[in-house]
Amino acid sequence: xxxxxxxxxxxxxxxxxxxxxxxxxxxxxxxxxxxxxxxxxxxxxxxxxxxxxxxxxxxxxxxxxxxxxxxxxxxxxxxxxxxxxxxxxxxxxxxxxxxxxxxxxxxxxxxxxxxxxxxxxxxxxx
Numbered sequence: 636x637x638x639x640x641x642x643x644x645x646x647x648x649x650x651x652x653x654x655x656x657x658x659x660x661x662x663x664x665x666x667x668x669x670x671x672x673x674x675x676x677x678x679x680x681x682x683x684x685x686x687x688x689x690x691x692x693x694x695x696x697x698x699x700x701x702x703x704x705x706x707x708x709x710x711x712x713x714x715x716x717x718x719x720x721x722x723x724x725x726x727x728x729x730x731x732x733x734x735x736x737x738x739x740x741x742x743x744x745x746x747x748x749x750x751x752x753x754x755x756x757x758x759x760x761x
Contacts, residue, residue, distance in 0.1 A: 637661040637750045641731045644755030651759075652719040657731030657752060659712045664736035669707060669714035670748055673727035673757075680730065684716055685741025694741050698724075721759045728754040 643655040659667060670685035684705045686693045693705050699718060707714045714731065732748035734741075742748070 637733075639731050639733065639750055639752035641729065641752045641755040644729060644757045646758045646760065647721055649722055649759055649761050651721050652717065653721060653757060655716040655718075655729055655731075655755060655757075657714045657716075659731075659733055659750070662712065662733070662736075662750075665712075666709050667712075667733035667736075667750075668738045668741055670732045670734070670741055671705070671714075671716045672730045672732060672745065673725075674730070674754075675724075675727040678727075680745065682743040682745075683729070685743070686714060687740050688738065692740055694743065696743070721757075723759045723761045726757060726759045728756050730754045 638660045641657045666688040668688050671683040672680050673683050674680040684695045686705045690707045702720045704717045731752040733750045735749040
């Protein structure tokens, strides 16, 4: 059974930094493409960032570009999302997701991801 577990959410102040992690288990393949999405209260889920299977390619949403990094530890099947200069607008539940076997690159499209975590809540106070 595939399981994705996110860690690192919480309550932070505007301007702070935060690192989220996501560990995948139960996959039958290695080095899955991993992505992060978020859903703010009353809004639809949106793409945040994704990292390729190799870890050398990544894409970001414009809203977080320049203040976020994404990385991975393939030995641990774990991806990290580091966000800085957090704003109240970053308040959301953050979800980790992986693409299916064979995928190489990240995607901004939810339907391209096969497995999802339960999410971790990030609240940024002003």
